[in-house]
Structures are given as C-alpha cells and as structure tokens.
Amino acid sequence: VKASNSLSFSLQAKMSRPVQARRLEGIDKNIWVEFVKLAATYSKVNLGQGFPDFPAPDFLTEAFTRALSGGNHMLHQYTRAFGHPPLVKVLAQFFEKLLGRDLDPMTNVMVTVGAYQALFCCFQALVDEGDEVIIIEPFFDCYEPMVKMAGGTPVFVPLRPNPPKDGKLMSSADWQLDPAELASKFSERTKAIVLNSPNNPLGKVFSRGELGLIAELCVKHDVLCISDEVYEWLVYDGKQHIRIASLQGMWDRTVIIGSAGKTFSATGWKVGWVVGPNRLLQHLRTVHQNSVYHCATIAQEAVAQGFQRELMLYGKPESYFVQLSKELQQKRDWLVQSLDGVGMKPIVPEGTYFLVADISQFKSDVPDVPSSDEPYDYRFTKWMVKNKGLAAIPLSAFYSEAHKNNYTNLIRFCFAKEEATLKAANDILQKWKQEKTS
Amino acid sequence: MFLASRNFCCRGIRTCQLRTDLLSRSIKHSASATMPFRHKNTRRIEGLDSNVWVEFTKVAADPSIVNLGQGLPDISPPSYVKEELAKVAAVDRLNQYTRGFGHPSLVKALSQVYEQVCGRKIDPLTDILVTVGAYGSLFSTIQALIEEGDEVIIIEPFYDCYEPMVKMAGAKPVFIPLRCKNDGNSASSADWVLDPAELANKFNSKTKAIILNTPHNPIGKVFTREELQVIADLCIKHDTLCISDEVYEWLVYKGNKHIKIAMLPGMWERTVTIGSAGKTYSVTGWKLGWSIGPEHLIKHLQVVHQNTLYTCPTPLQEALAQAFWIDYKRMDDPDCYFYSLSRELESKRDRMAQLLKEAGLKPVIPDGGYFMIVDVSTLNVDLSDVDEKLPYDYKFVKWMITSKKLSAIPLSAFCGPETKKQFEKYIRFCFIKKDSTLDAAEVILKNWNKQ
Numbered sequence A: 001v002k003a004s005n006s007l008s009f010s011l012q013a014k015m016s017r018p019v020q021a022r023r024l025e026g027i028d029k030n031i032w033v034e035f036v037k038l039a040a041t042y043s044k045v046n047l048g049q050g051f052p053d054f055p056a057p058d059f060l061t062e063a064f065t066r067a068l069s070g071g072n073h074m075l076h077q078y079t080r081a082f083g084h085p086p087l088v089k090v091l092a093q094f095f096e097k098l099l100g101r102d103l104d105p106m107t108n109v110m111v112t113v114g115a116y117q118a119l120f121c122c123f124q125a126l127v128d129e130g131d132e133v134i135i136i137e138p139f140f141d142c143y144e145p146m147v148k149m150a151g152g153t154p155v156f157v158p159l160r161p162n163p164p165k166d167g168k169l170m171s172s173a174d175w176q177l178d179p180a181e182l183a184s185k186f187s188e189r190t191k192a193i194v195l196n197s198p199n200n201p202l203g204k205v206f207s208r209g210e211l212g213l214i215a216e217l218c219v220k221h222d223v224l225c226i227s228d229e230v231y232e233w234l235v236y237d238g239k240q241h242i243r244i245a246s247l248q249g250m251w252d253r254t255v256i257i258g259s260a261g262k263t264f265s266a267t268g269w270k271v272g273w274v275v276g277p278n279r280l281l282q283h284l285r286t287v288h289q290n291s292v293y294h295c296a297t298i299a300q301e302a303v304a305q306g307f308q309r310e311l312m313l314y315g316k317p318e319s320y321f322v323q324l325s326k327e328l329q330q331k332r333d334w335l336v337q338s339l340d341g342v343g344m345k346p347i348v349p350e351g352t353y354f355l356v357a358d359i360s361q362f363k364s365d366v367p368d369v370p371s372s373d374e375p376y377d378y379r380f381t382k383w384m385v386k387n388k389g390l391a392a393i394p395l396s397a398f399y400s401e402a403h404k405n406n407y408t409n410l411i412r413f414c415f416a417k418e419e420a421t422l423k424a425a426n427d428i429l430q431k432w433k434q435e436k437t438s
Numbered sequence B: 001m002f003l004a005s006r007n008f009c010c011r012g013i014r015t016c017q018l019r020t021d022l023l024s025r026s027i028k029h030s031a032s033a034t035m036p037f038r039h040k041n042t043r044r045i046e047g048l049d050s051n052v053w054v055e056f057t058k059v060a061a062d063p064s065i066v067n068l069g070q071g072l073p074d075i076s077p078p079s080y081v082k083e084e085l086a087k088v089a090a091v092d093r094l095n096q097y098t099r100g101f102g103h104p105s106l107v108k109a110l111s112q113v114y115e116q117v118c119g120r121k122i123d124p125l126t127d128i129l130v131t132v133g134a135y136g137s138l139f140s141t142i143q144a145l146i147e148e149g150d151e152v153i154i155i156e157p158f159y160d161c162y163e164p165m166v167k168m169a170g171a172k173p174v175f176i177p178l179r180c181k182n183d184g185n186s187a188s189s190a191d192w193v194l195d196p197a198e199l200a201n202k203f204n205s206k207t208k209a210i211i212l213n214t215p216h217n218p219i220g221k222v223f224t225r226e227e228l229q230v231i232a233d234l235c236i237k238h239d240t241l242c243i244s245d246e247v248y249e250w251l252v253y254k255g256n257k258h259i260k261i262a263m264l265p266g267m268w269e270r271t272v273t274i275g276s277a278g279k280t281y282s283v284t285g286w287k288l289g290w291s292i293g294p295e296h297l298i299k300h301l302q303v304v305h306q307n308t309l310y311t312c313p314t315p316l317q318e319a320l321a322q323a324f325w326i327d328y329k330r331m332d333d334p335d336c337y338f339y340s341l342s343r344e345l346e347s348k349r350d351r352m353a354q355l356l357k358e359a360g361l362k363p364v365i366p367d368g369g370y371f372m373i374v375d376v377s378t379l380n381v382d383l384s385d386v387d388e389k390l391p392y393d394y395k396f397v398k399w400m401i402t403s404k405k406l407s408a409i410p411l412s413a414f415c416g417p418e419t420k421k422q423f424e425k426y427i428r429f430c431f432i433k434k435d436s437t438l439d440a441a442e443v444i445l446k447n448w449n450k451q
Helices: A002-016 A030-041 A058-069 A084-101 A114-126 A143-147 A179-184 A209-220 A276-290 A297-311 A320-342 A360-364 A376-387 A419-437 B021-029 B050-060 B079-088 B104-118 B134-147 B161-169 B196-202 B225-237 B296-307 B314-328 B337-358 B390-405 B435-444
Strands: A111-114 A132-137 A153-158 A190-196 A224-228 A252-259 A272-275 A345-347 A354-358 A410-414 B128-131 B151-156 B173-176 B207-213 B241-243 B273-274 B289-292 B362-364 B373-374 B426-430
Touching: A030 A376, A058 A297, A084 A111, A084 A272, A084 A297, A111 A114, A111 A276, A114 A143, A114 A190, A114 A224, A114 A272, A114 A276, A132 A143, A132 B079, A143 A153, A153 A179, A179 A209, A179 A320, A209 A224, A209 B337, A276 B128, A297 B314, A320 A354, A320 A419, A345 B273, A354 B161, A360 A376, A360 A419, A376 B050, A376 B151, A410 B128, A419 B161, B079 B314, B104 B289, B104 B314, B128 B296, B134 B161, B134 B241, B134 B273, B134 B296, B134 B337, B151 B161, B161 B173, B173 B196, B196 B225, B207 B225, B225 B241, B289 B296, B337 B362, B337 B373, B337 B435, B390 B426
Parallel strands: A132 A153, A132 A190, A190 A224, A224 A252, B151 B173, B151 B207, B207 B241, B241 B273
Antiparallel strands: A111 A272, A252 A272, A345 A354, A354 A410, B128 B289, B273 B289, B362 B373, B373 B426
C-alpha cells in the first residue's frame, strides 16, 4: 500500500508538470504561421513572405535535372555530413576570393539546412544560459526565440531613423545605430552580436564605418559576431557589401552565414552554409551531427554546380549575381514609385528584396483601437489583405515584445516578384487611392 | 602580450576586462590570435563531439574496400521515385518555401498511408511533422519533451545518436541491455530480449520517456506484441512517454509482423512514432522523416521545428508525396514497394548469413531491418598490432578493413559505458547492397582462412 501511495504521489507530481520542455517557453508564437495562412486565404497579390515568385535560374534547375539523369544513383544516398564535397570545395574557393584568405573546405565551411539551421547551430554551439546576445532592431524574427531557446538573454539595440531634411524619400542608410548606445549594450556577459547586412526588413547595407564600429567593440569585449549575410548579392546603386569578417581582428571571432535560397532564388531547396574559423566551426559541427547530421545530397550537388558557374563568370555581366541585382533594383524602383504615388512613404532599401513603407496617411481606413493589444500595423496589414487582397508584413513583427509599439505605421513589402505581380500591386494601390479621394 | 586588466578570470570562461584606450588600440593593430580566446563550446554539447560515423565513413570511402559498414543502400531507389523527383524540378513554385510543418501533399499522403496501417484517423496538419530525416524527428522530439532532471530509458544496443541527443537536452540516459536468451548462443534476433523485472526497475518518477526502436538497429529484432505490452504497461503505470523509432517498419521478414506500440491501448496519447523516407524508399540522401502522434505532443515538436530549421526542402517533399500515392494505391498488392523491398532484402539477408557461416562465423539472423550482427571472437584473430586502448570490436574492424578490405561497424559504438564489454565481440554488417557488392564480400569471406 505504501509503495502504491508513493507511486501515485509521484505520478500526480509528474502529471501536474507540463509535458513540454522549459526551453520552449515564450517561443511558441510565430508570425509566419498566421500571416502565411492569411495570405493563402485572402491575397490576390502577395508581397508578404520573402520568396521570389519568378523562377529559379535555368542553369540551376538544369543542374538538378542533370544530376538526376546522370545515372549516379548514389546521389540519392547520404553524402558527407558536414557538406557534400563538391559544394564545400567551391564555397571555399569562392569565399577565399571574397575574404582574401586561404580556406579549408573541410574545416572552414559547413553546409546546413538553409541559413535558418546555420543560425540555430550558432546559438546552440556558442550561447549558454546567462549569456547575452545583442540583436539590432528591426531583426529577422527568429533571432530572438533562438537565443532564448539556447538559454541566452537577448539585448536589443535599435536602428534609429534620421529623416533627410530636404524632404527626399528616406533611405535605409538613414536608419543608424547610435554609437554610444551600442557601446552601452556590451557587458561582461555579452557572448555575441548578431549582424544582418544587408538587413531584413529595412534593406540597410551597413557601411565600412558602421561595421568598423561594431568590430571595434567585438574585439574590445572579446565578443563573437554571428553575421547573417544571406542577401550579400542583393545590393543596389553601386553599393558594396562588406564582410565584417574581413575587418581587423574579426575573422577569428565571426561566423558568416549564407543561403543558396537567396543567392539562387530557390528558397525551397533549403541549402545554407557557414564559413568561419575552425575553432568556432568545430562546435557548430558538434551541434549539426547531433541534430540533423546530413543535408539532402542532390540539392547540394546542384548548388555546387551553380557556384561553379558563378565562379567562372564572377564580375562578368552574364553572372547571375550581377543580373539578379540589376533586375531587383529595377523592381525596387517600380515599387518605390507605386507606393510613393499613392501616399505610402517608402524607405528606399540599399539592399535585400524588402522595402518598408510608412502608412500613416492610410490610417483612416483602419481606425486605431487604443484598447487593442495588437499593434496598429498588425491590424492594418490584416485588414489590407482581407479587404484589398494585398499582403504585406507589419514591421512590429521584427521588434522585441517591449518595442513592438515603437513603430506601428510601418509595413514591409517583398519585391522579388514578377513584373505582372508588381503591376497588379500598383493597380490595387491606385484603385485604393482613388477610393480614398472620391 | 601584456594585458592590464582588473577582472581576470583564469577559467577562461568569462571576459578579460580590458580597460585602457592604449590597450584597445594595440589590440586593434595586433593579431587577435594572441589574446586568450574564451569562447569554447556550450555546456549542452560538452563531450558530444566524437562520433563513430565520422571515423568509419572516412576509412570506408576508399573504393577498394567492400563497404558493409554504414547503413546506406548501394542499390538503386525504385525508378518511379527518381522520376517523380525529375518531374518536380520543372515546376517553378516547388523551388520556393512550402508549409513549415510539412508540405501539404506530403502530410496528406502520410496521413492516408498511416491511417490505413493504424486503423485510426490521423490529422495531416496537427498529428504530423515532417523533419530532416528520422534523425531530425528524434532531435525535435527530444528537444520538445525532454529536459534537465528527466531520465530517458535507452535499450542497448542502440542507434548511437540517442545517447548524445538525450544528453544535449540535459537529461540522463538510463540504459537497459537486450540479453541473449540462450547463454550467448544466438541464432536469431528473437533470442535477444529484455528482462521484464530489470526493465521495471529502470522506471521511476523521473522517467520522462523510453526510446523504442523496432525493427531494431543493429540486432534486427522485431519486438513482439507481448514484449511491447510489457513496455506499454510500464509507460502507462509511470506516465512515461514513448519515442518509437520505426524507420525499418516495412523491412520485416517472413514469420514476423511489425506492430506499432502507439496502437496498443493507452499508448496513442503518449507515443511519438518516427518514420523515414530514406529507409522506406532507399533514398537516405533525401533526408526526409516524420513524427506522427497526438496533437498535444506534436504541437511541441512543431515549436522546436519552427525555431530550428523552419521548413524542409519542397521538391523532395513533393516527389515523396507522389511516390507515396503510387504505393498507397497498391497497399493491397504484393508489388507495393513496402513489401517488395522486404522480399528483396530477405534473400540478401539469407545470402549474407550463408557467407558468414561459410567463413566459420555465427551470424545472428535478423527478423527485420537491414543489419546483421556476428560474434567474431570465435575467429581468434591476433589483434596485438592494433591500438590496445580500443575495445575488441573496434580493433577487429580496423584490422579487417586494412587486411581484408572489408568494413563493418563495431557494436560497442551502440552501447552505454557499462555494456561495452558485453557487446565488444560483435560487429555489424549492412546487407542492403547490390549483388556485385555481396559478390565481392563473398570472395573475401571465402578466402578468409586462406591467408
């Protein structure tokens, strides 16, 4: 009787605990789950989630087909866990050129399931309970929950808008860090800073000076840099993407993250990578081999061939990187024009395929409800997709809980879309403007 | 390099606080490599860096070695599976992101197939998560449901990732070995059983889950209904979860039936069942797997997934869905790949067993899976040349690779520290290999005693 009493007592104690692990606390909400569903249900023109609606380049899909028809059925089996040899080799070659240093494909490169899993490996490998991680706002939304899941404490520092005095359209360059404010965020507990340049959602391309500031603080405080550079090829107006790892003192403390999905307009392939010093990558390898272990072989084979082509055409006009950037700049300019034409004030992005616009002049359509716990931009974008069929993402999705109400009149559009899509978006906006004025 | 510092922590974990401008300037201009580097691995991965596969796959990459080690097929996947993948390459939208928790057509196909198998309704959106291989499902399940303070029962020998994954989640693995019934004279995987009293002793108030693998890697055991019932009874009694790794579910040989523990009374609500496209369709390089279970458990796996890799590759999921539809329609037909692969492997199993016997070895004939273990101590090979510190089976495999050009995997890689001694006379062969590979193995085994 005693034994069964103690059994039922301990059972009760167990059953009263939640079944899920504590590491999931506070990270269960996800904006995309809701907004992707809304777009799928209501949108006629989807400028919300970040993926191209134009096809991946022929040379890439042809590489995929070639690999399949090549008769090497071993491409359907496991490849090297830390990255398919042809892919890590060509990535090493590519980044050797870009960084100006020798790279070992086996120890300085690792392939991941998208840049998303690369980020996950970084946080799990390097962030312990009690570590602080500096995140620049606005940020790609997964950084915060990933830091929390690793037991870390996110410390936020905002980019602040400094509008141009001459009434011109704002540029993403006008959003800047305050150097003193940034310096104040570094403490003894700071383990890493997450840098995203070009930045999603603003499209900011950090300048050499701005990167130098961050680098100096990293070196001074012995802090790591997790550098999310997935949009590295999407920079406009002749700007240059500068890799923070190439700055003094930074190679040894930086993990560079890249994405085939963004590089080759094939987000559904989920091939990403990390490049960095072995003393950091060895720990990412440990996480990788204990979480997914291998990445799909065929996609890696095709991406390797894509990079081989780009290596040969590097800097030439036929290079996909050159062409894509030109095309997207044109699309950016169209969307800027469309939005400006109806009274939404776009912030002209220096890079990425995102653009943020100020919708203050459209507030009357969706009245403010002070008692609502949802920021205005969330309500606006939901109303817009349901009533106008145009999908966008509220900017407060890219802010921490504490700062969600700082910028509630800004929404993010994705312009990696066919001309027809952007024209359709323009039609919706024009019609809407006419309805407002009539 | 001179460091003027106020707070200098010798353990190398916390910052050396650098105070002077002069210092920061000199640091800017000097190589950072001269500074003490405090950034080591996080606690969660302490001691988890080594891995049997990293070692043995490197060695076996030599094409002159007949590789019966790592579990990957060198047979071709069925042609329609390859064709479906070729078809999807031409569809633009399939190169972009799909639904995070699983491509709609794939989760629909999985729900249909498993509804048929299980005889119960499975909601494709809430009861299924698609992951990067069954490996990814194991990770998502363990991260979602296991934490510090928990104990997780692992049956030995075990697929090697269970232990590090449980440790990475901060929990304590509790091992229980399969024991050979006939005092070491084992002819079949069915001879390896759990002692029910020993098993019951492993359960306590901290036991969060037990990991079950049936059909079992490496022994090939197919747990019977009675054996599963013993485990189920304990799970219910102690309110324990069951993580059921069933990647080899279709590979069961004549006279055996794969039974899903989730279908036993009281088990659906506490079980996550894991499956694998790699093993189902001989496409290990597609890295697609799935977790199936009740919404109140799967929803937590989905949270892990959305915070780890978010979504799996689209084209592979679509092709897999199409392959599943083809076989779903013929689940009553013996030509269904789920059954035809099993028949093909059974004859390879029998051939492998025959070859090993002719070499004077006593293989343990598996009832399922595509691995076979064999006791090599009876050969009395002189291993004094090989690194002494290694367990016997590691030494044997290294010797066999070098001198016989044949590779296998040492069984102690699949054991906890206490049981390594028990299993170190066994090695594991993989027989999902084409005829020419088995022919080459035959030559080696026939000539074994001639050198």
